[in-house]
Amino acid sequence: MKKREVHIVGNWKMHQTLVEISHFFIEMSKMKMELKCKAWIAPQSIHIPILKEIAFTTGSIQIGAQNCCEHESGAYTGEVSPLALADIGVEFVIIGHSERRSIYGEKNEVLNKKVLLALKHGLKVIYCVGETLAEREAEQTFNVIENQLSIGLRNVTPESAHLLMIAYEPVWAIGTGKTATAEQAEEVHAHIRTKLKLNAEQTIILYGGSVKPDNIDSLLRQENIDGALVGGASLKAQDFRALCSSASTAMM
Ligand code: PGA
Numbered sequence: 001m002k003k004r005e006v007h008i009v010g011n012w013k014m015h016q017t018l019v020e021i022s023h024f025f026i027e028m029s030k031m032k033m034e035l036k037c038k039a040w041i042a043p044q045s046i047h048i049p050i051l052k053e054i055a056f057t058t059g060s061i062q063i064g065a066q067n068c069c070e071h072e073s074g075a076y077t078g079e080v081s082p083l084a085l086a087d088i089g090v091e092f093v094i095i096g097h098s099e100r101r102s103i104y105g106e107k108n109e110v111l112n113k114k115v116l117l118a119l120k121h122g123l124k125v126i127y128c129v130g131e132t133l134a135e136r137e138a139e140q141t142f143n144v145i146e147n148q149l150s151i152g153l154r155n156v157t158p159e160s161a162h163l164l165m166i167a168y169e170p171v172w173a174i175g176t177g178k179t180a181t182a183e184q185a186e187e188v189h190a191h192i193r194t195k196l197k198l199n200a201e202q203t204i205i206l207y208g209g210s211v212k213p214d215n216i217d218s219l220l221r222q223e224n225i226d227g228a229l230v231g232g233a234s235l236k237a238q239d240f241r242a243l244c245s246s247a248s249t250a251m252m
Pocket of ligand 1 (some may be wrong): 011169173174175176177208209210211229230231232233
């Protein structure tokens with residue numbers, strides 16, 4: 001029995017066509033399953049309204065975004081404002097995913113602006129942290145993560161702290177098939193919890209990085225792992241459902 005509600009969050013990245021999306025939900029609806037965990041999906045932004053509509057009819061899945069702009073409105077061609085996300089009823093946004101950090105050069109300072117603005121608009125924020133392989137090998141894991149937390153979460157207020165979630169995603173485990181062992185992940189999760197200044201005991205801390213139906217159970221058995229942020233294995237209804245089923249069992 002977990003202390004905190006278990007969340008399975010699918011990060012669809014830049015995948016899924018309309019046909020694949022409809023196939024995913026048809027498969028999901030065939031598998032009649034009572035969800036005891038929270039099941040969330042972050043599709044490409046353009047698909048959010050479509051998924052919201054389908055999710056509304058199927059009931060149990062909440063829809064969010066993979067990123068947002070650090071500005072509320074203005075001349076920022078190609079960006080998506082957290083205000084616009086809140087406006088269309090988006091529930092959550094992922095901020096600081098390692099692909100945003102490494103491919104798009106997003107630094108902790110700009111991520112902090114995104115976090116504060118998204119919280120201001122009442123969005124739940126999944127703030128991602130994690131070390132590269134080189135940083136782990138240089139025994140810098142805790143330093144890197146402390147830095148990501150202290151700058152990225154600067155000025156978060158006690159009033160909005162309940163909207164904040166953390167995802168620990170070791171960069172070397174994302175999309176590589178290499179998962180941190182449950183013990184390695186738990187060590188970092190426990191450390192993150194000690195470093196959170198607000199709402200530490202209640203904050204949901206997800207693990208991400210090659211989570212699959214066959215490794216989720218051992219991760220969820222860890223005291224400080226409250227769910228998973230899942231890329232590849234969230235794209236197939238069967239796998240996503242299996243992850244949700246494990247998470248539902250962990251809730252009982
Ligand atoms: P993965 O991706 O599950 O495919 O490793 C996780 C993520 O990038 O959030």
